[in-house]
Amino acid sequence: MPSLHEFATWEPLLRVLRTDCHEQWGGSAGVVSGQIGPRGWSLPVRMARPTPGRAAQVEDMADAFSAVERIQQALREEGWQHVALTAELTLAGPASIRVFAPSPAATAGTGTAAPGALLFVEGAVPEPWRRLPEPAPDARPAASADAELVERTLRERLPDAVPATEEEIVGAERRLGVTLPAELRAVYRVVRGRWTDFPDHDAAERVYEAVGVELLPPEELYVADAASRHWQWQHAATQAVVTAPDAAVQGLVGSPGWIAFGGNGGGDVYAVDLTPGPRGRTGQIVFIGHEESTGADLVADSLTDFVVHRRPSAHTAARVRADRTPAVARVNRVDLPDVAAAAHPDLEVLSIGVLEGPPLSLAPAVGLPKLRTLTAYPGTLADPLEISGLKGLEFLELGPEEWRVLLDAGAVPCGLAAAAIVAYGCELGETVALSNELLALSGRPQITDEVLHGDLGPLQ
DSSP states (O other): OOOTTSHHHHHHHHHHHHHHHHHHHSSSEEEEEEEEOSSOEEOOOOOOOOOTTSOOOGGGGHHHHHHHHHHHHHHHHHTOSOEEEEEEEESSSEEEEEEEOOOTTBOOOSSSSSOOEEESSTTOOOHHHHOOOOOOTTOOOOTTOOHHHHHHHHHHHOTTOOOOOHHHHHHHHHHHTSOOOHHHHHHHHHOOOOGGGOSSHHHHHHHHHHHSSEEOOGGGOEEOOGGGSOOOHHHHTTOOOOOOTTOSSOOOSOOTTEEEEEEOSSSOEEEEESSOOTTOOTTEEEEEOTTOSSOOEEEESSHHIIIIIOOOOOOOOOOOOGGGSTTEEEESSSSBSSHHHHOOTTOOEEEEOOOSSSOBOOGGGTTOTTOOEEEEOTTOBSOGGGGGGOTTOSEEEEOHHHHHHHHHTTOSOTTOSEEEEOOTTOOHHHHHHHHHHHHHHTTOOOOOEEEEEEEOOOOO
């Protein structure tokens, strides 16, 4: 089996990289970096130019795909989630590759070889993913909810459907730790939704038309809580949960009361909502889009309205976008002009991007009670040491020079759960070294590396 610790494992990939990149070097040697994961990779490999009149084909990049698959196979053997690399290549043949082993305290970067988030606290998750629903003691089911009508209607629409047994329904409730609403139980008393129950595609299509979703069988029902929604620290830490006073649905990442029962075939989910917003109904139907990180959209006031009447909810209050509230502020040459304009008692996330003017002071943000995330593009802070006045930070993203100032002054905030380095234009080795300095402050596992040497022979 291929080993990540042997040059021969990397040789096919290095040949591809050298062939694709040598024209960009302007000399006889060059350096390339990238990363490879089990399902994807980010490397400076050019798409082969197809023959005129023919679309690009997988075969056009067969050498690259084969070389990457060899590394992915070695990853599986090693038990690594991903690997970063930087290689020094020559046209004459001698080559070396520096292989960075993953640390459980550093996530993979997105589209870059540099580490993503550095985790100072094992198992920590961003605040929006910790948020639980607010109680709604006055919420009641909609007047339209009618489990008997749901069951009767579906039996008429699907006379030959295979129902779930009571044991299967109870088993789902026991597994989820929640009692299924009567309307959802009524659906399963008529149709189980298991693909093996459908004799052909038309039968499955009839169920879709009758219920309105690709129905999950009882054993696949799940709670659409925060853990079910994909996230990365750098993105998730910049989100905020905001629920308007007149909202029907709480603006959560997920809820223990969102019972996902089906989808639309495109990755989006329909759920019964047992934890509605201030103006919502218990048992309403919500739509959880796979391209959104927070919140859900109200579809119907009840499963009866959704299945039987195909009647959308009359509630018209739109979902609140957190970035249009005081909770999230973006300071840059397009949005807010400075930190003073962003300062608000409800501010949770402050992101400073590319500016047209001079670096900014963080003084207006000092003392804000809810501020937990600061991201600042390199060179945008007048004095990085002002960060010490932001006492509630749990996530901090800065450029290498700003991190260097904090490290040299011993001023890295001690309450951080995670951090990130904006590493544009930095060598991978330098970014890893800086990452390890930060991880060492919390005694977290280091990113280790190994250098392998070999000879590819002269480029033909």
